[in-house]
Amino acid sequence: MSTGQGDVEDLLRELAPQVLAALVRRYGQFHLCEDASQEALLAAALQWPSGGRPENPRGWLITVASRRLMDQIRSEQSRRTREELIAIATPQSELLGPPADAEPADGDDSLALLFGCCHPDLSSPSQIALTLRAVGGLSTAQIAAAFGVPEATMAQRISRAKQTIGDSGFDFSLPAGAERTERLRAVLHVLYLIFNEGYTATDGDALTVPALAQEAIRLTRWLHWLLPDDGEVTGLLALMLLTDARRPARTRPDGSLVPLAEQDRQKWDQAQISEGIALISAALPHGEVGPYQLQAAIAAVHDEARTMADTDWPQILGLYDLLERIAPNPFTALNRAVAVAMVHGPDAGLEVIATLAAEKPMAQHHRLLAARAHMQELAGDTDAAAADYLDAARRATSLPERRYLALQATRLTRDGTVRPEGIMTRQARSAAGPASAADG
Amino acid sequence: MKYLMLIYGNQEKWASIPAEEWPAAIAKQDAFNRKYQATGELIVAYGLADEVQAKLVRRENGQPAVTDGPYLETKEYIASFYLLDCESEERALQIAADMPWADVDPVEFWPIMHEAKPDL
Numbered sequence: 339m340s341t342g343q344g345d346v347e348d349l350l351r352e353l354a355p356q357v358l359a360a361l362v363r364r365y366g367q368f369h370l371c372e373d374a375s376q377e378a379l380l381a382a383a384l385q386w387p388s389g390g391r392p393e394n395p396r397g398w399l400i401t402v403a404s405r406r407l408m409d410q411i412r413s414e415q416s417r418r419t420r421e422e423l424i425a426i427a428t429p430q431s432e433l434l435g436p437p438a439d440a441e442p443a444d445g446d447d448s449l450a451l452l453f454g455c456c457h458p459d460l461s462s463p464s465q466i467a468l469t470l471r472a473v474g475g476l477s478t479a480q481i482a483a484a485f486g487v488p489e490a491t492m493a494q495r496i497s498r499a500k501q502t503i504g505d506s507g508f509d510f511s512l513p514a515g516a517e518r519t520e521r522l523r524a525v526l527h528v529l530y531l532i533f534n535e536g537y538t539a540t541d542g543d544a545l546t547v548p549a550l551a552q553e554a555i556r557l558t559r560w561l562h563w564l565l566p567d568d569g570e571v572t573g574l575l576a577l578m579l580l581t582d583a584r585r586p587a588r589t590r591p592d593g594s595l596v597p598l599a600e601q602d603r604q605k606w607d608q609a610q611i612s613e614g615i616a617l618i619s620a621a622l623p624h625g626e627v628g629p630y631q632l633q634a635a636i637a638a639v640h641d642e643a644r645t646m647a648d649t650d651w652p653q654i655l656g657l658y659d660l661l662e663r664i665a666p667n668p669f670t671a672l673n674r675a676v677a678v679a680m681v682h683g684p685d686a687g688l689e690v691i692a693t694l695a696a697e698k699p700m701a702q703h704h705r706l707l708a709a710r711a712h713m714q715e716l717a718g719d720t721d722a723a724a725a726d727y728l729d730a731a732r733r734a735t736s737l738p739e740r741r742y743l744a745l746q747a748t749r750l751t752r753d754g755t756v757r758p759e760g761i762m763t764r765q766a767r768s769a770a771g772p773a774s775a776a777d778g
Numbered sequence: 779m780k781y782l783m784l785i786y787g788n789q790e791k792w793a794s795i796p797a798e799e800w801p802a803a804i805a806k807q808d809a810f811n812r813k814y815q816a817t818g819e820l821i822v823a824y825g826l827a828d829e830v831q832a833k834l835v836r837r838e839n840g841q842p843a844v845t846d847g848p849y850l851e852t853k854e855y856i857a858s859f860y861l862l863d864c865e866s867e868e869r870a871l872q873i874a875a876d877m878p879w880a881d882v883d884p885v886e887f888w889p890i891m892h893e894a895k896p897d898l
Contacts, residue, residue, distance in 0.1 A: 495818030737891045
C-alpha cells in the first residue's frame with residue numbers, strides 16, 4: 339500500500355464521525371445517515387488516492403453523503419413529500435455555507451454522536467460495536483474480526499443497536515449536569531473496554547484485525563481534545579498510554595506473555611511514558627480525583643521504576659488505598675493486597691487475602707488464587723503455593739494465563755511433593771504451547 | 779466471552795416423541811435460535827448426524843486412516859451444539875436456561891478458552 343493511500347485512510351477515519359454527526363444533526367434518522375456516510379467514505383476511499391483529494395475533504399464527504407441520503411429517501415417514499423419534509427426540518431442556516439471565519443462546530447456534534455453510541459439502552463457489546471463503527475469509522479468486517487465473531491453476527495448486533503437508538507429517538511442534545519457526568523462515565527467505560535479488548539496475544543494484520551488498543555487511544559485522545567479540562571478523560575488517556583508503553587516488552591517473539599516483574603524495561607516506550615506522566619501530573623492537582631486518574635498514577639509509578647525492586651510500593655499502596663475508597667471493587671482490593679505484601683511482607687498480604695477469600699464471588703477466582711500462591715511462595719510455603727497455582731490454572735479461561743499458571747505449578751512441584759496430574763491432562767486437552775505469563 | 783452449549787440424546791429418546799409433535803418441537807427450537815441470533819449472542823447452532831455416521835480419523839505413517847466409531851460408553855451422545863458470545867457468564871447461563879428442553883434435560887455449558895489477556 340502506498341503512503342498516499344494510507345494517508346487517505348487516516349484522514350477518512352478522522353472525518354468519519356464528523357460527517358456522520360453533521361448528517362444526523364441535519365436530518366435525524368441515524369440509521370439512514372450511517373449508511374449514507376459509509377457510502378460517501380467508500381467513494382472517497384476509491385476516488386481520492388488516484389483522482390486526488392478535494393480541497394475541502396469534509397465538505398466533499400458531507401455533500402456526497404447528503405446526496406446518497408436523498409437517493410435513499412427518494413427510493414423509500416414519494417419524492418416530493420419527503421424532500422419537502424426535509425427542507426422544512428432543515429434550519430435555513432444549514433443550507434448556507436458557513437462564513438469563512440466561523441469556528442467549526444463539529445466538536446459538539448461528534449461528542450453527541452459518541453454519547454449516542456454509548457446510550458444506556460444499549461448493551462455493552464453493542465455500545466462498543468457501534469462506537470467503533472460510527473465514531474471509529476471501522477467496517478463491520480473489521481469489528482467482527484477484532485472480536486472473533488462472524489461478520490453476520492456483528493452486522494446483526496450493529497443493526498439492532500441502530501434500531502434501538504432509532505426507537506428511543508437519537509437525542510442530539512448533549513446531556514447536562516449530573517446526567518452528563520453519568521453518560522460521560524459510560525463513554526469512558528466503553529473506551530476502556532475497547533482498550534482492554536486490544537490485549538490480544540497476536541498482532542493481526544492491521545487491515546483485517548485492527549489494533550483495538552491503538553483505536554481506543556486514538557478515540558480517547560480525540561475526546562481529550564474535545565474535553566481538555568475533564569480530569570477523568572485525561573486520566574483514562576494517561577492510563578492507556580502508560581499501559582500501552584509496556585507493549586514491546588510484554589510479549590515474547592512466540593506471542594507468550596511476560597509478567598511485569600520479568601519485562602525488559604529498556605523496551606518500554608519512553609516517549610509514551612513521558613506523555614502519560616505529563617498528562618496525569620497536570621490532571622491530578624485539579625478538581626476531583628477519579629478512578630482512572632488513580633489507576634494512571636499507579637501505572638506511572640510502575641513505569642518510572644527502573645527495575646521491579648526499585649518500585650515505590652508504599653506510594654502504590656497509598657494510591658490503592660485511595661482507589662479502594664472512591665471505587666471499591668474486588669480486583670482493586672486484590673491488587674491492594676499485593677501492594678500490602680510488597681510493603682509489609684507476604685504474611686500481611688496473606689491476611690488481607692484471607693478476608694477477600696471469605697467473600698463468595700472472589701473465593702475461587704483464579705486471580706485471587708494466583709496472588710495467594712505468589713505470597714505463599716514468598717513466605718516459603720511451597721506446597722500451598724503449588725496447590726493454589728494448580729487450582730488457579732484450572733480456573734483461568736485465558737490460554738496465555740493458564741499456561742503461565744500451570745508452569746508456575748510445575749516449577750514448584752518438580753522437586754517437591756505435589757503431583758501435578760490435573761495440570762498435565764488439562765494441558766494436553768488445551769494443546770498448551772510454550773510458557774507464558776499473566777500480569778504485565 | 780464465548781461459550782459452548784451441548785445437548786445430548788439418542789435414537790431411543792427421539793423415537794419416543796410422536797411424529798405429530800415434531801413440528802412444534804422444531805418450531806420451539808427455531809424460535810430460540812432466531813431470538814438469540816437477533817441479539818447477536820448466538821453465533822452458530824447446529825444439530826449433529828446420527829451416531830452411526832460418526833467416524834474416527836487418525837494419521838498413520840503420514841496417511842489418513844478413517845474408521846467407524848466412536849463406540850460410546852455413554853448411553854447418550856451429542857445431539858447439537860451452540861456457540862454463544864455474551865457480555866458475561868451470567869447472561870450466557872441465562873440463555874442456556876432458556877433452551878427449549880432445559881426443563882427436561884440439562885444443557886452442558888463450557889466456557890471457551892481464548893487468547894485475549896483478561897485485564898490490565
